[in-house]
Amino acid sequence: MEPKKENTRPWWRLTLFDIVIIAIVVVIGAVLVWFTGMAGGSGSSGEESQGSSTSGTLRYTIELRQMVGESAYLIQEGDALVDGVRKYNMGTVVSVEVGDSITYSHDMENGTYVPVVVPGYLTATVVVESPYTDNGTEIVVDGGYVIRSGVSVQVRGPGYAGSGEILTLERGDLG
Secondary structure (H helix, E strand, C coil): CCCCCCCCCCCCCCCHHHHHHHHHHHHHHHHHHHHHCCCCCCCCCCCCCHHHCEEEEEEEEEEEEEEECCHHHHCCCCCEEEECCCCCEEEEEEEEEEEEEEEEEEECCCCEEEEEEEEEEEEEEEEEEEEEEECCCCEEECCCCEECCCCEEEEEECCEEEEEEEEEEEECCCC
């Protein structure tokens, strides 16, 4: 019998595939440590610098389109508006203007769009006022609702609800 050859190789050899996998795991770990702020770096650890935040009074205008029937006339000055989805306080109604609900229809003969009154529906333009905080990246009203111009909103008030869009923002004193 021949003497048994001893295998001098280790039971596990490091291959190129193993090196790539280890490098990917190390990079993912480093990125997670950086973004969670565990390394003490300047990653986004969720702590905003409060020195740059401003506050005051914000007035913004919401256009509630196609409110059914006469429900737009239920909106009164002094009503507290609430977000219809997350139930955040949005502020207090300062003024209301109610008008016809208008949509645009394509005129096939002329190839243009013409305004058309939608029967049975009204549009309410509501000016809302609320204390706010601006931290440099977003404006948050007193109830925790993030306000952005051009964003669709759903609101509720005492006895009515509507959906529309935030048209304008007007900041009061920046104290």
